[in-house]
Amino acid sequence: xxxxxxxxxxxxxxxxxxxxxxxxxxxxxxxxxxxxxxxxxxxxxxxxxxxxxxxxxxxxxxxxxxxxxxxxxxxxxxxxxxxxxxxxxxxxxxxxxxxxxxxxxxxxxxxxxxxxxxxxxxxxxxxxxxxxxxxxxxxxxxxxxxxxxxxxxxxxxxxxxxxxxxxxxxxxxxxxxxxxxxxxxxxxxxxxxxxxxxxxxxxxxxxxxxxxxxxxxxxxxxxxxxxxxxxxxxxxxxxxxxxxxxxxxxxxxxxxxxxxxxxxxxxxxxxxxxxxxxxxxxxxxxxxxxxxxxxxx
Numbered sequence: 008x009x010x011x012x013x014x015x016x017x018x019x020x021x022x023x024x025x026x027x028x029x030x031x032x033x034x035x036x037x038x039x040x041x042x043x044x045x046x047x048x049x050x051x052x053x054x055x056x057x058x059x060x061x062x063x064x065x066x067x068x069x070x071x072x073x074x075x076x077x078x079x080x081x082x083x084x085x086x087x088x089x090x091x092x093x094x095x096x097x098x099x100x101x102x103x104x105x106x107x108x109x110x111x112x113x114x115x116x117x118x119x120x121x122x123x124x125x126x127x128x129x130x131x132x133x134x135x136x137x138x139x140x141x142x143x144x145x146x147x148x149x150x151x152x153x154x155x156x157x158x159x160x161x162x163x164x165x166x167x168x169x170x171x172x173x174x175x176x177x178x179x180x181x182x183x184x185x186x187x188x189x190x191x192x193x194x195x196x197x198x199x200x201x202x203x204x205x206x207x208x209x210x211x212x213x214x215x216x217x218x219x220x221x222x223x224x225x226x227x228x229x230x231x232x233x234x235x236x237x238x239x240x241x242x243x244x245x246x247x248x249x250x251x252x253x254x255x256x257x258x259x260x261x262x263x264x265x266x267x268x269x270x271x272x273x274x275x276x277x278x279x280x281x282x283x284x285x286x287x288x289x290x291x292x293x294x295x296x297x298x299x300x301x302x303x304x
Contacts, residue, residue: 034240034253036264036288038272039082040300042066045075046086054291054298056100056112058147059283065109066291066298067098067279074098074111074122079287084300090126100279102147104168110145110153117141119155121168135170136160148190156188156198163188163196163209176209179216186231191239199233199243206233206241206254220258227252227263234282236303244277244290251277251290269295 044050045068052070059065064077064084074095076087092098092111099114107124110132119142121129132153134140141159148154152173154165165174176196178185183202190196194211197219204223207216219241223230228248235241239256249267251274254260265274275294282288288301 033262034264035304036251036272036301037304038299038301039287040084041271042077042084042298042300043296045089048089051075051296051298053293053296055114055278055293056098057279057281057289057291057298058101058103058109059281059287059289060103061283061285063103063107064283064289064298064300065101065103067101067111069097069099069114072096072098074101074109076109076124079283079300088124088126090122092120092122092126092128094128095120095122100144102145102153104147104151110147112142112145119145119153132166132168133170134164134166134172136164136172143185144187146188146190148194149192152190154188154190154196156185158185163198165196176214176216179207182207187233189233189235189241191235192237195235197233197235197241199230201229201231201246204228204230206230206243206258218258220254220260223252223260226260232278232280234280234288236282237284242280242282242288244280246276246278246293249274249276249294251280271299272301274299 055069056067066075074090077084078087095111095113097114098111100112102110109122112119119132139159143156143158145155161178163176182200186201196209206219208219209216227245230243231246232244241254243252251264277290278293279291288303290299
């Protein structure tokens with residue numbers, strides 16, 4: 008029986024004590040803010056990437072070829088700066104560095120550009136490796152280490168800002184289409200296989216990726232983005248299924264949240280997610296042309 012059916016039948020099949028335990032473990036999301044426009048300028052168009060940290064949010068507004076920065080408080084998001092970088096005409100992923108500078112992956116050239124907090128282009132992040140290199144996504148970890156999902160080399164490379172390779176982990180040979188990479192605070196790398204509908208992890212000392220729990224074939228249609236919180240919970244955005252699946256640090260399925268719709272708290276084609284470490288989750292939606300902020304409890 009699919010998990011959807013199991014959840015619908017919970018009240019009839021699960022003892023009250025067990026149901027209470029499941030409810031206690033459940034993550035609760037509450038919509039706080041929806042961003043449709045940047046200040047007085049034009050509305051967002053096809054946003055695909057978000058990056059966040061304490062008090063900061065950066066958005067890859069792909070359809071308008073710009074990078075948007077915001078300041079964030081408990082329940083408010085305010086415009087900070089707007090950049091259009093000639094070398095990065097189609098940003099699809101963004102990352103925040105510790106000094107406030109930004110990394111942005113251009114979806115056309117498949118190169119990661121370095122941008123200052125004032126909007127100046129500083130050059131490309133180029134790995135010092137031989138052979139083909141084609142980044143699909145990246146994630147910034149501790150010490151500004153940049154972990155890059157390299158689909159041409161079928162690996163994840165962890166680089167310093169000078170392009171030196173600090174770690175290289177090959178992607179699973181039976182994987183089919185990897186879309187995103189995330190890092191945790193303990194040096195773990197996570198990747199999501201959109202077609203195989205599965206999450207994999209390579210912890211700090213691991214030489215290869217291993218599955219996180221079971222395949223999500225009953226729970227997602229086409230997952231394309233993920234994030235990991237300080238407790239090791241994995242948040243997986245289902246782009247085609249318009250929802251969010253949550254796994255605990257052991258890979259145990261902890262439920263599916265949100266559903267298709269246009270109102271606040273609903274989703275249409277979520278393409279990028281991030282967690283700020285302060286209890287907030289941000290989701291970029293291509294279908295609704297917005298970024299939503301949720302509280303996570």
